[in-house]
Amino acid sequence: EKGAAVSTRQDTDSTGRPVSRVVKKGVKDFNFGRTLGEGSYSTVLAATDRQTLREYAIKVLDKRHIIKEKKVKYVNIEKDTLNRLTEHPGIVRLYYTFQDERSLYFVLDLASGGELLGVLKKMTTFDEECTRFYGAQILDSIDYMHSRGVIYRDLKPENVLLDDQMHVKITDFGTAKILDIRSRQRSDHDDSGASAGDPLDGAETDRAVSFVGTAEYVSPELLTDKNACKASDLWAFGCIVYQLLAGRPPFKAGNEYQTFQKIVALDYNFPAGFPEVARDLIQRLLVLDPAARLPIAHIKSHKFFEGIQWGEGLWKQKAPRLK
Numbered sequence: 001e002k003g004a005a006v007s008t009r010q011d012t013d014s015t016g017r018p019v020s021r022v023v024k025k026g027v028k029d030f031n032f033g034r035t036l037g038e039g040s041y042s043t044v045l046a047a048t049d050r051q052t053l054r055e056y057a058i059k060v061l062d063k064r065h066i067i068k069e070k071k072v073k074y075v076n077i078e079k080d081t082l083n084r085l086t087e088h089p090g091i092v093r094l095y096y097t098f099q100d101e102r103s104l105y106f107v108l109d110l111a112s113g114g115e116l117l118g119v120l121k122k123m124t125t126f127d128e129e130c131t132r133f134y135g136a137q138i139l140d141s142i143d144y145m146h147s148r149g150v151i152y153r154d155l156k157p158e159n160v161l162l163d164d165q166m167h168v169k170i171t172d173f174g175t176a177k178i179l180d181i182r183s184r185q186r187s188d189h190d191d192s193g194a195s196a197g198d199p200l201d202g203a204e205t206d207r208a209v210s211f212v213g214t215a216e217y218v219s220p221e222l223l224t225d226k227n228a229c230k231a232s233d234l235w236a237f238g239c240i241v242y243q244l245l246a247g248r249p250p251f252k253a254g255n256e257y258q259t260f261q262k263i264v265a266l267d268y269n270f271p272a273g274f275p276e277v278a279r280d281l282i283q284r285l286l287v288l289d290p291a292a293r294l295p296i297a298h299i300k301s302h303k304f305f306e307g308i309q310w311g312e313g314l315w316k317q318k319a320p321r322l323k
């Protein structure tokens with residue numbers, strides 16, 4: 001299904017012989033529904049394939065706006081990243097793309113359960129079992145991204161969606177960074193070097209700052225030396241595990257600048273009663289030096305994730321009832 005949006009239609013030729021014609025799917029093949037999200041140059045809509053009745057999320061990107069705002073690189077990076085990350089249950093999948101004179105269309109998995117953040121707000125906090133399950137699915141997805149040479153760079157609960165089984169579906173790769181082949185062989189933390197995929201490379205590098213994620217989850221190295229590395233995603237992961245258990249992120253102040261000051265000063269505390277084992281894990285992730293953060297293999301074997309079945313089993317089991 002990947003690549004061009006094609007379907008085949010049985011037809012007959014002029015002599016009445018049966019032929020199957022390749023027909024490109026287009027806007028007319030879908031019933032568009034509610035708006036799921038809006039970006040500066042894109043809108044994401046729920047849509048149903050009129051032939052198969054399958055539901056998708058279709059990201060509609062305005063061509064004129066992309067060119068005017070010099071976002072072509074971002075769009076290409078997003079598409080290239082999505083095309084690399086096709087074999088993991090925790091990542092929203094790009095099935096195919098098509099275009100018309102005005103827009104580009106990305107046909108993606110629909111995550112009908114909405115945002116993890118929305119569920120957390122309803123629950124106030126997650127218990128340890130739910131935090132363990134959702135933390136494990138997020139970590140497994142990050143592990144896969146890194147193994148494919150992708151740094152996500154903007155991990156936050158708003159981008160962790162849930163499918164109809166309440167399993168994780170990470171989305172929105174418009175700010176991801178694709179590492180060049182060379183750096184993929186290097187270890188987790190020292191690949192903040194050259195990258196083929198930083199959307200602000202090339203024309204935009206005259207700006208002092210490259211992409212910076214969402215304030216509460218941005219890593220100290222992104223604030224100090226402007227470069228993200230794989231370990232930057234593990235900093236954000238530590239912030240998310242803290243937030244699931246505490247009901248709020250570890251670094252949050254009155255404004256972005258004050259939040260950044262707390263981050264670079266490692267100024268955070270655990271609320272009373274915060275589970276000891278989770279505390280130990282978070283203290284090994286929220287470390288200023290990216291090279292000193294726990295690598296993924298060690299996170300997976302940390303006591304907090306004791307009992308988690310890593311690999312396919314994690315995605316086949318029922319999601320715990322949120323309580």
Ligand SMILES: NC(=O)c1nn(CC2CCNCC2)c2c1CCc1cnc(N=C3C=CCC=C3)nc1-2
Pocket residue numbers: 036037038039044057059092108109110111112113114115158159161171172173
């Ligand atoms: N930017 C995107 O690529 C994107 N944005 N959304 C909706 C955003 C809403 C705000 N938080 C981040 C996601 C999506 C996608 C991909 C594909 C995608 C698939 N399913 C959903 N599902 C939703 C269901 C309910 C509420 C929000 C999203 N959403 C998306």
